Amino acid sequence: MKVSIVARHKSSVNGINTMTNEAGRFGIYGGQYIPETLMNTVIELEQAYNRFKDDPDFNAELSALLNEYAGRPSRLYYARRMTESLGGAKIYLKREDLNHTGAHKINNVLGQALLAKRMGKTRLIAETGAGQHGVATATAAALMGMSCVVFMGEEDMKRQALNVYRMRLLGADVVAVSTGTGTLKDAVSKAFAEWTSRISDTHYCLGSAMGPHPFPAIVRDFQSVISREIRAQILEREGRLPDAVIACVGGGSNAIGSFWHFIGDEGVRLIGCEAAGRGVDTFETAATIATGRVGIFHGFKSYFCQDKFGQIAPVYSISAGLDYPGIGPEHAHLHDTGRAEYVPVTDEEAVSAFEYLSRTEGIIPAIESAHALSCAMKIAPEMSRENIIVVTVSGRGDKDCAAIARYRGENISE
Amino acid sequence: MSKIREAFSGGKAFIPFITCGDPDITTTKRVIHEAVRNGADIIELGIPFSDPTAEGEVIQSANYRALKNGVTTDKIFDMVRDLRRDINIPLVFMTYANVVFSYGSEKFISTCRDIEIDGLILPDVPFEEKDEFLPFCKSYGVDLVSMVAPTSEDRIAMISREAEGFLYVVSSLGVTGVRERITTDLAAIVGAARKNSDVPCAIGFGISTPEQARKMSEIADGVIVGSAVMRIIARYGNESPRYVGEYVKSMQDAIRKF
Missing domain, CATH: 3.40.50.1100 (Rossmann fold)
Structure with missing residues (x-):
């Protein structure tokens, strides 16, 4: 029997409650506190994810990428x-x-990029802190022939200059974020703002197990x-x-x-x-x-x-x-x-x-x-x-x- | 009928947005007085947030300046208390979920009632999450304003059916900020909303000129303008009240003709 790469959504694992309702709550935490402009987009993402996460073709392709390309x-x-x-x-x-x-970031990125591709998206955007998620996203975009924009805090670009160069080498645009503290949280804000302004061809490849539902579950499953x-x-x-x-x-x-x-x-x-x-x-x-x-x-x-x-x-x-x-x-x-x-x-x-x-x-x-x-x-x-x-x-x-x-x-x- | 809905009964409504505390509370008060004197029908008061994710550069900077100058939620409550001695038009707060949640949702919303704030706009609280705040808004008689966006499509009916005060129609994709052109089919969105609700519809995001305001007021019941107002305040600082007043008058004149 073919085992699904991604963990299945479970209402409980041996009595530990992991997801309590459809809006993606973990106990009282989680939810979807986002502008109305993005609501249909995250709903569409959730539907696509639910369709593909147990799909044998999707899992076979992801599995091959993880093993042959990422070295798992x-x-x-x-x-x-x-x-x-x-x-x-x-x-x-x-x-x-x-x-x-x-880094581990590639596990999630290959999954999300493949999902985005199945959804007909041609452009990936991402936030990055240390640059590892940005590099992984730029890599997946290069591999799958998608365009890529990475948002990175100005402060972090100084701290992680090597990764900035790697992303550009991989064909991504790296956009410096100078608002607020010029770090990861500002890069996340900027990536969400960008997604709000350009939705139809763009997938926001969120790098951590956070953000609105379904991201915490998707990232968790791929990791x-x-x-x-x-x-x-x-x-x-x-x-x-x-x-x-x-x-x-x-x-x-x-x-x-x-x-x-x-x-x-x-x-x-x-x-x-x-x-x-x-x-x-x-x-x-x-x-x-x-x-x-x-x-x-x-x-x-x-x-x-x-x-x-x-x-x-x-x-x-x-x-x-x-x-x-x-x-x-x-x-x-x-x-x-x-x-x-x-x-x-x-x-x-x-x-x-x-x-x-x-x-x-x-x-x-x-x-x-x-x-x-x-x-x-x-x-x-x-x-x-x-x-x-x-x-x-x-x-x-x-x-x-x-x-x-x-x-x-x-x-x-x- | 809520005070907000009444504000739409005399014709098209003009709703300026002002970030509180930029550059300081004293100037904000004077700006509000000028806006009221020049015909503002409702005023949207922004409580600054450290990470205003729905805002473009202009209002973002206004938020940072206000916070840097030491404005807090409590100081804004005091300001409103003071304004209420001679200002009667509806006032609504626009801020982010965490500002309300962190203050204590019930404490925040009951204070709104005490200081006669008529409504609350939270751009990061969509229909699915409004139960976080709605029960308190209902018990204290504060309208929780709903938003529809160009991407809402099949959601418009559901959202407008439960809308209170007015329905905030977001004109374009993206964050707030002045736009040269608005290409969304807003008449279709407003039409879909009106099929499901009789709350007034006000269009916001991207509107800055009297011509745009006039066009929007042909479609909807009101026009909301934020970035264009905050740009004047950024430019003139504590000299800004009279310029904001002139601007409000020009916008009001443009939409009054309808």
Whole structure:
């Protein structure tokens, strides 16, 4: 029997309520808080997605792309030296950094681009923070012969100049967004505004498990390939499930993808690592669960960093990919129900983990993923040698080298 | 009949939009007085938001300036309280869902009633999500204004059937901002709405000149103008009230002929 690539919409996974009504709610979170102009578009997207997600042809084509083009399945690598140096739980790394384009973002993008193509769209637009989602979208557009425009905060274009060049090389237009704080949230706003003005030929390829329904579900489903593979790989290697799965969380796409097939297994701790920036007791943080409260923004209800009057806070993290003032609605629900834990990790801790993994395992992780690695470094020594931790290395760190060097007081130029 | 609907009974309505607190509350008050003196039928008061996703550059900048100058929801409530001593035309708030939700929806909407705000426009709350705010609007007698867009098509009937106050007809795709030409078949949209509802229809987004206003008022019951007003305020700052007044008069003259 052909197995569907995407996870099926379920009303519950072993008693954990994941989606409670048709408007895409996860508990009280989610929804469709968008201008009327876009309503028919998201309805059309939902209908198309429902039609194709179980379609054998669609899944065969996506499956072939993921395997032949993106290089899936990604490896589950036993990090022997890291395990030995920390002296506790056994650590496995889910190597999403080895995917084509260097991050997990390609999983979602190939799915959405294929869907857009089936819907007759010829143009993809996207927001990007670190540039990984932008690069993935530009890549898929090149592959499928679609045009592509990527919106990126002006600040982030400086931080991630290499990715800007990659996107342009791939044929995409990169538009600098200077409004607001000039970071990821402003790029999302600008992409929505662009979509509102040009709908008929354009699909907004949203990069994280956020935004209005059906995006959180679509992105989750396309990223759930991560946990589907982890599950099969760890069962094959160890004959049992891990004790903890750890991933970094901005909007939360690699985390929800890493968690999804373990949500029903209560013995598996699910830990999302938020970017604390200079600390959760400062204003220079992007740790939404730790410092935010419930609000409505960018089309969905969830936790957001905001002031007393609901003005969205200008967040900060060394990682452009986690520098977002909200968190995907399904994570908000997993937090409220206690099924997943969300912990803050500072810039300093993430940079240390970035350097540690490079030296210990010869793997340079994305600074985003380094937040998850830092958490593993904290909890592994407290666990026994029989315990197993899986950390998702969501992307590779080449793009971050200049910024980390700068953080350490060294200026490098290529 | 709500006060908003009454405002349409004397002919075509002109509805200027003003971002509160740009450049400061004192100027906003003077602008409002000038607009009323020159014939505004309803005034749409924008409560600034940090990320006004439905706005074009002009109103976006107005939002940023106002917030930078320290305006808050509470200060705007105080301003309205003060204005209500001598202004009687309907006033409606235009803001984003999070501004209301974060204040406490019931607290926000009950305050609207206390300070005699007649309606609420939330561009990021479509028909499917209006139950977030509608129950409070109903209990406190504040009209929750619905919007239809050029892409609404089969949704127009459903939306207009439950519309209150007036129906906000979005003239074009995209965000707010001055447009040279409006190509949407607005007569068809207004026609579809009128088949399902007797609430007045007001067209907004992109309108700036008296000629455009006249054309729109042939189709609908009212005309909403935001960016063109805020552009005057951006240009003249605290000298802007009399220029806004002149502008309101020119627009009012253009549509009064119908």
